[in-house]
Amino acid sequence: MQIQTSKVIFMLNPAQLPDVVAELYNKSLDVLTSLRERAAAQRSGPKSLPRFSISTAADLVGRTSAAIREAEKEGRLPSNERTHSGRRIGYTLQQVNEMRAAFGTKPWRHPDDPVAVIAVQNFKGGVGKSTISVHLAQHLATKGYRVCLIDCDSQASSTSLFGYVPDLDLEESDTLYPFFREEEMSSLAYAVKATHWDGLYLIPSNLRLYAAEYELAARVSRGQPLLLDRLAQGIASISEAFDVVVLDPPPALGTISLSVMRAANALMIPTPPTVMDFASTTSFLAMLYETISTLNENGLPVALNWIKMVASRTDEQKSMQREILGLMRNLYGDSMLRSVLRDSAEIDNATARLMSVYELEQPVTSRETHNRALTHLNGVNNEIEIEIRKTWPSHAERLAKEGIL
Numbered sequence: 457m458q459i460q461t462s463k464v465i466f467m468l469n470p471a472q473l474p475d476v477v478a479e480l481y482n483k484s485l486d487v488l489t490s491l492r493e494r495a496a497a498q499r500s501g502p503k504s505l506p507r508f509s510i511s512t513a514a515d516l517v518g519r520t521s522a523a524i525r526e527a528e529k530e531g532r533l534p535s536n537e538r539t540h541s542g543r544r545i546g547y548t549l550q551q552v553n554e555m556r557a558a559f560g561t562k563p564w565r566h567p568d569d570p571v572a573v574i575a576v577q578n579f580k581g582g583v584g585k586s587t588i589s590v591h592l593a594q595h596l597a598t599k600g601y602r603v604c605l606i607d608c609d610s611q612a613s614s615t616s617l618f619g620y621v622p623d624l625d626l627e628e629s630d631t632l633y634p635f636f637r638e639e640e641m642s643s644l645a646y647a648v649k650a651t652h653w654d655g656l657y658l659i660p661s662n663l664r665l666y667a668a669e670y671e672l673a674a675r676v677s678r679g680q681p682l683l684l685d686r687l688a689q690g691i692a693s694i695s696e697a698f699d700v701v702v703l704d705p706p707p708a709l710g711t712i713s714l715s716v717m718r719a720a721n722a723l724m725i726p727t728p729p730t731v732m733d734f735a736s737t738t739s740f741l742a743m744l745y746e747t748i749s750t751l752n753e754n755g756l757p758v759a760l761n762w763i764k765m766v767a768s769r770t771d772e773q774k775s776m777q778r779e780i781l782g783l784m785r786n787l788y789g790d791s792m793l794r795s796v797l798r799d800s801a802e803i804d805n806a807t808a809r810l811m812s813v814y815e816l817e818q819p820v821t822s823r824e825t826h827n828r829a830l831t832h833l834n835g836v837n838n839e840i841e842i843e844i845r846k847t848w849p850s851h852a853e854r855l856a857k858e859g860i861l
């Protein structure tokens with residue numbers, strides 16, 4: 457018996473379809489706006505960072521607490537504010553950076569060292585790309601580097617984590633879009649926004665960037681492959697001011713992802729250790745090979761200083777995940793970070809508040825879970841920091857002293 461496929465007994469009226477979808481979109485946007493308002497209301501005010509105690513500040517600056525106190529007493533540093541009861545209220549990141557300037561301990565690259573342009577890429581959705589991008593960018597800014605996070609995804613997850621409602625607060629002109637569209641533009645500086653993290657800048661995204669994807673694809677296929685170089689050109693136009701640029705791409709192989717690969721000089725590949733994700737990552741590696749070949753053939757070579765797999769959203773309680781994690785470690789060896797990013801309720805809860813774990817003043821779950829999440833995030837981020845510094849000749853001596861090189 458043959459199944460009739462031509463007769464449809466129920467169908468949305470094609471003429472009304474755009475309205476139906478628009479209504480669903482508007483309803484979702486309303487809910488999203490109130491969810492975001494609720495997340496903002498859970499915070500005491502505008503986005504801010506927890507302050508650092510003097511001992512943490514001392515660690516971050518690379519001097520002792522006593523040296524900081526002495527500099528304050530001698531007036532080389534402004535004295536730290538105190539509460540009515542005389543307790544120090546802690547240091548902001550900006551004050552920590554002022555201390556770094558006073559003590560000469562800024563970790564910036566030498567102007568001749570290459571800016572690190574790191575793509576956190578995997579075509580699979582939901583593997584933790586945006587989570588890793590945001591925490592990496594914030595971690596590096598805390599360490600005193602000058603960082604630019606570029607949200608290349610029209611879903612704008614990273615942008616949201618910086619407190620924006622992407623489709624309400626931001627215009628197309630705040631995103632990468634104009635730079636992709638208008639070839640005569642020579643600088644991306646128009647899109648770089650300061651954030652509440654001293655030293656960390658953001659190029660935000662919103663849904664309009666989706667249109668850029670299509671426009672670029674059409675123009676590239678009409679014989680303008682050099683447009684895949686636009687993002688690299690844009691980054692070159694602002695890179696002097698930064699040590700690290702972090703790229704958070706969309707979960708798909710499109711023209712923006714190709715542009716990201718062309719622009720990057722380092723690659724992090726987050727992979728949860730499950731069979732499905734391992735399969736996706738294997739396909740991603742095959743596509744990456746094709747992508748690199750295609751770009752090379754078009755005179756746009758891809759040059760990567762390092763590639764690091766990172767096991768993300770890992771649950772080592774699950775025997776299957778432990779097994780796949782072991783397999784990945786054997787297979788990838790040094791191409792895989794030793795630290796893993798565990799699946800953590802604290803990360804999930806922070807995201808629900810549109811915050812990073814680094815921004816939480818108090819644990820959302822328990823102190824233990826919070827600290828465990830921090831240990832994992834810091835483990836991953838510290839390893840990446842070393843990979844970045846290894847590409848900077850001006851850091852070679854310091855790395856040798858630290859026993860790393």
Ligand SMILES: Nc1ncnc2c1ncn2[C@@H]1O[C@H](COP(=O)(O)OP(=O)(O)OP(=O)(O)O)[C@@H](O)[C@H]1O
Pocket residue numbers: 580581582583584585586587588609611613705706707768769770797798799800801803804807
């Ligand atoms: N280690 C983790 N523990 C718990 N939740 C996590 C972890 N990593 C990511 N998540 C959650 O998983 C969801 C997807 O993460 P994220 O947005 O970072 O993935 P993505 O790869 O950027 O997704 P997309 O492909 O859609 O851009 C988010 O809700 C995030 O909070």
Ligand SMILES: [Mg+2]
Pocket residue numbers: 585586587609613614704705
């Ligand atoms: Mg994402």
